[in-house]
Amino acid sequence: GAGVSQSPSNKVTEKGKDVELRCDPISGHTALYWYRQSLGQGLEFLIYFQGNSAPDKSGLPSDRFSAERTGGSVSTLTIQRTQQEDSAVYLCASSLTYTGSQYFGPGTRLLVL
Amino acid sequence: AQSVTQPDIHITVSEGASLELRCNYSYGATPYLFWYVQSPGQGLQLLLKYFSGDTLVQGIKGFEAEFKRSQSSFNLRKPSVHWSDAAEYFCAVGDNNAGNMLTFGGGTRLMVKP
Numbered sequence: 001g002a003g004v005s006q007s008p009s010n011k012v013t014e015k016g017k018d019v020e021l022r023c024d025p026i027s028g029h030t031a032l033y034w035y036r037q038s039l040g041q042g043l044e045f046l047i048y049f050q051g052n053s054a055p056d057k058s059g060l061p062s063d064r065f066s067a068e069r070t071g072g073s074v075s076t077l078t079i080q081r082t083q084q085e086d087s088a089v090y091l092c093a094s095s096l097t098y099t100g101s102q103y104f105g106p107g108t109r110l111l112v113l
Numbered sequence: 114a115q116s117v118t119q120p121d122i123h124i125t126v127s128e129g130a131s132l133e134l135r136c137n138y139s140y141g142a143t144p145y146l147f148w149y150v151q152s153p154g155q156g157l158q159l160l161l162k163y164f165s166g167d168t169l170v171q172g173i174k175g176f177e178a179e180f181k182r183s184q185s186s187f188n189l190r191k192p193s194v195h196w197s198d199a200a201e202y203f204c205a206v207g208d209n210n211a212g213n214m215l216t217f218g219g220g221t222r223l224m225v226k227p
Contacts, residue, residue, distance in 0.1 A: 004156075031212065031213070042218075045215060091157065102159070
């Protein structure tokens with residue numbers, strides 16, 4: 001079946017602009033996660049959604065970062081007023097339940113100039 | 114807070130040789146443990162996982178890992194490496210009290226010599 005998909009695959013933006021990154025999880029998966037992979041920080045957890053519960057935002061690095069999940073499926077990660085240190089690969093993962101294995105999408109590579 | 118250490122940043126092995134990638138974790142309870150592989154420009158692919166039960170777990174592509182509670186380790190092994198195994202490998206621990214969010218090690222880059 002179809003895996004996790006993310007769009008765009010690459011995004012180049014100018015410092016100060018807002019960006020939106022999209023994640024389509026595996027159909028039927030109730031849990032959705034966002035991670036960031038950068039050279040300096042490695043792989044970091046950002047935010048987690050489980051069903052209709054309030055998201056766990058404990059990993060978001062600043063209030064410029066936000067995410068939503070509509071209808072329990074597609075999720076959008078928004079970064080406002082981008083900074084150069086936001087340059088990274090943003091990875092989305094989903095799992096059948098919050099105790100299950102996480103399956104990752106191919107990522108969105110963000111470059112902030 | 115949980116943490117994961119992968120002591121080897123780079124490892125080079127000859128094709129056909131055996132492989133062991135080390136992983137040590139810190140977690141207060143029985144952990145959920147994972148190994149993922151990432152090829153250049155790709156996302157993370159799950160190799161295997163440990164939740165409970167048998168401490169030796171089998172995964173895809175001929176990989177296995179052994180959970181040793183006394184050593185807080187979850188080392189990944191393969192008896193005979195293929196050139197296509199060259200990639201970066203990440204060990205992770207899931208916080209089963211917090212939605213299973215993953216904490217990753219820094220990764221080990223594997224190179225395979227012909």
